[in-house]
Amino acid sequence: MNKDIMKCFIGKVIRIDRGGPESRIGKLLDVSDNLIVLLTEEDGVVYFNTSHIKSFTDNMKEQMEFNIKVPKDFKFKKAANFQDLLDTLKLKWIKINRGGPEKLEGVLCEVNNDFVFLINNGEIVRLSMSHIKSISYGVKIEKAKSKK
Known part of the structure; x- marks a missing residue:
């Protein structure tokens, strides 16, 4: 994804990808070199690696x-x-x-150019950097409650 084009959509609601487990709708908060930040209703703040984004919809x-x-x-x-x-x-x-079979969670203990190391349930999981599509770390906003 082109960083300059994506910057035009900061503050707007967009859809990342057309479908599948990584597709999300949310407000675009920030764009940098190979990273976009999206605020979603389901997952809070999600950070996407732009090399895995196939499309976005305004x-x-x-x-x-x-x-x-x-x-x-x-x-x-x-x-x-x-x-x-x-x-x-x-x-x-x-x-x-x-989403999907590639989802994983744990404490991020090490990062290098090729791998990240996560600790979960007494296991150390090494995941190739090239397979990370998105990340979140628990920042979430409560949904506004509608008045009846």
Whole structure:
């Protein structure tokens, strides 16, 4: 995905990919070299590796539902690229690849150019960097409750 084009959509509701386990609808919060940050209703803040994004769709007709009121002081992690983001998440509980058989979670204990190391249930899992599509680490906004 082209970083300059994606920057035009910051603050707008978009859909990442057309379907499948990694497809998400949310508000685009930030764009950097190979990383975008999306606020979703289901998963909170999700960080996507842009090399795995096949498409994104703009919400031109306001048909994509997004019912979260984002506070003005809402904070999320910003990074120059995906590797830098991972470095800031060391020793935090993270979720990798939000859906499908490749999803994984645990404490991120080490990051290098080729692999990340997660600890989960007494196991150390080594995952190739090239297979990480998305990451989240638990920042979540409560849905606004509708009045009846």
